[in-house]
Amino acid sequence: MELTKSRELFDRAVKSVPGGVHSNSRYRNPHPVYYKNAEGAYLIDVDGNRYIDCIMGNGAIILGHNDKEFNDRIQYYSRSGIVTGVETELSIKTAEKFLSLVPTAEQIRYTNTGTEAVMHAMAMSRAFTGKTDIAVIEGAYNGWHDAVYVSTWPDLLKAGDRTEPKSLPGASGLIDEVVKSTLVLPYNDLEIAERLLTVNKDRIAALIIEPTMIDIGYIPAKKEYLQGLRKLCNDLNIVLVFDELLTGFRDSPGGAQSHYGVTPDLSTFGKAISNGYMLAALAGKAAIFETVTPGKGTCSFVGTYNGHQVSLAASLAFMEIYEERQVFKTLQTRTEKLINEFARLADKHQIKARIQGRGGHFHWYFTDKEILDYRSATQSDKRAYANFIDAFIGTGVYCSPNYLLHHAISMEHTDEIIQQLVEYMDVSLQHATSIKAGL
Numbered sequence: 076m077e078l079t080k081s082r083e084l085f086d087r088a089v090k091s092v093p094g095g096v097h098s099n100s101r102y103r104n105p106h107p108v109y110y111k112n113a114e115g116a117y118l119i120d121v122d123g124n125r126y127i128d129c130i131m132g133n134g135a136i137i138l139g140h141n142d143k144e145f146n147d148r149i150q151y152y153s154r155s156g157i158v159t160g161v162e163t164e165l166s167i168k169t170a171e172k173f174l175s176l177v178p179t180a181e182q183i184r185y186t187n188t189g190t191e192a193v194m195h196a197m198a199m200s201r202a203f204t205g206k207t208d209i210a211v212i213e214g215a216y217n218g219w220h221d222a223v224y225v226s227t228w229p230d231l232l233k234a235g236d237r238t239e240p241k242s243l244p245g246a247s248g249l250i251d252e253v254v255k256s257t258l259v260l261p262y263n264d265l266e267i268a269e270r271l272l273t274v275n276k277d278r279i280a281a282l283i284i285e286p287t288m289i290d291i292g293y294i295p296a297k298k299e300y301l302q303g304l305r306k307l308c309n310d311l312n313i314v315l316v317f318d319e320l321l322t323g324f325r326d327s328p329g330g331a332q333s334h335y336g337v338t339p340d341l342s343t344f345g346k347a348i349s350n351g352y353m354l355a356a357l358a359g360k361a362a363i364f365e366t367v368t369p370g371k372g373t374c375s376f377v378g379t380y381n382g383h384q385v386s387l388a389a390s391l392a393f394m395e396i397y398e399e400r401q402v403f404k405t406l407q408t409r410t411e412k413l414i415n416e417f418a419r420l421a422d423k424h425q426i427k428a429r430i431q432g433r434g435g436h437f438h439w440y441f442t443d444k445e446i447l448d449y450r451s452a453t454q455s456d457k458r459a460y461a462n463f464i465d466a467f468i469g470t471g472v473y474c475s476p477n478y479l480l481h482h483a484i485s486m487e488h489t490d491e492i493i494q495q496l497v498e499y500m501d502v503s504l505q506h507a508t509s510i511k512a513g514l
């Protein structure tokens with residue numbers, strides 16, 4: 076694949092942009108690829124290479140790139156000329172539409188990023204319970220701030236026993252005392268959660284959890300686990316926060332909370348909420364929103380770009396089209412096809428591997444062991460994944476070289492494109508088996 080122009084852009088970029096990227100996750104060795112346009116399911120780079128996009132803005136772009144009807148509706152809804160800093164009828168209409176799709180939520184406030192929505196959830200939980208500390212799930216990513224960027228993809232040599240995981244900083248630059256104050260729980264283990272939360276009940280204000288862990292692939296929660304956490308949080312006066320940044324509008328129309336039938340106190344949404352525009356939200360119980368309601372609470376909730384009108388226009392346009400085109404149903408059928416076809420191919424090539432996914436999100440695990448949490452996910456064979464994914468990327472698919480990340484398709488990933496992906500997976504598995512056999 077010719078990447079001369081990307082290389083040139085990288086050499087230029089590093090002088091003004093650290094590492095040549097504005098988000099470290101976009102960095103690739105030996106240099107990132109730079110893109111010039113996107114259409115449907117495809118990304119086109121500056122050298123003219125065309126890729127089937129299987130990352131889709133980290134799951135955010137769910138209708139597909141540059142959808143004409145979506146673009147037209149954004150223009151229509153943002154025609155007022157108002158950009159940000161004031162409230163409009165659009166601010167209310169978009170909130171109402173969201174609440175009609177996610178009926179477990181009583182109220183909503185819009186922010187710009189998921190990181191901000193999570194920060195507000197933490198502050199409101201502290202104000203609501205009078206407690207200070209946060210509990211997170213080992214391996215989960217809930218944004219990059221001090222209280223939650225803890226034990227995110229931790230080094231297992233440093234992470235301690237799984238029954239009592241250590242609180243490790245996700246990066247340098249975090250406040251050590253805050254990191255240490257965060258309680259870390261393994262995923263899908265109610266017994267350990269019950270013990271650790273009970274012992275720490277006087278200090279834990281909130282437990283934040285992805286109802287399906289997607290940042291390390293695709294690991295669904297057991298239903299009884301989420302139900303047990305719901306009861307536990309009620310009993311211990313802990314605010315239960317579902318991080319639905321990735322599951323929202325993909326795991327089911329009402330979020331993973333409606334798929335599981337478990338109602339959190341608060342939940343964070345983003346990404347697909349506006350089909351890739353910059354918008355996130357905090358939704359949940361009116362009683363907890365009182366902490367930020369003027370005249371009722373004293374907790375802060377401010378931001379120049381909160382409820383940004385162009386992003387709200389995008390969200391309203393997206394939610395309308397989402398219903399009209401039955402997006403969830405189509406994505407689910409296509410994801411099932413990827414899962415089933417990959418299972419057939421893994422069998423054919425005698426490789427212990429599978430795809431896990433739902434609603435357009437998916438990931439490959441190279442193991443036959445059950446994956447329940449971060450530690451079991453790390454048992455996926457890194458080398459086998461690398462051999463497969465190198466060949467898969469070589470066929471012209473944009474996907475992640477990291478064996479513990481996630482992938483996504485959109486409505487533009489038609490049955491024909493899915494079939495093409497299946498054929499590429501076949502060739503790539505063949506390549507991985509040849510390497511394994513030393514051929």
Ligand SMILES: Cc1ncc(COP(=O)(O)O)c(C=O)c1O
Nearest residue numbers: 188189190216217218318320321
């Ligand atoms: C589950 C989850 N929570 C929170 C975030 C943070 O969202 P943002 O990148 O919009 O700050 C992300 C982003 O990848 C995420 O995947």
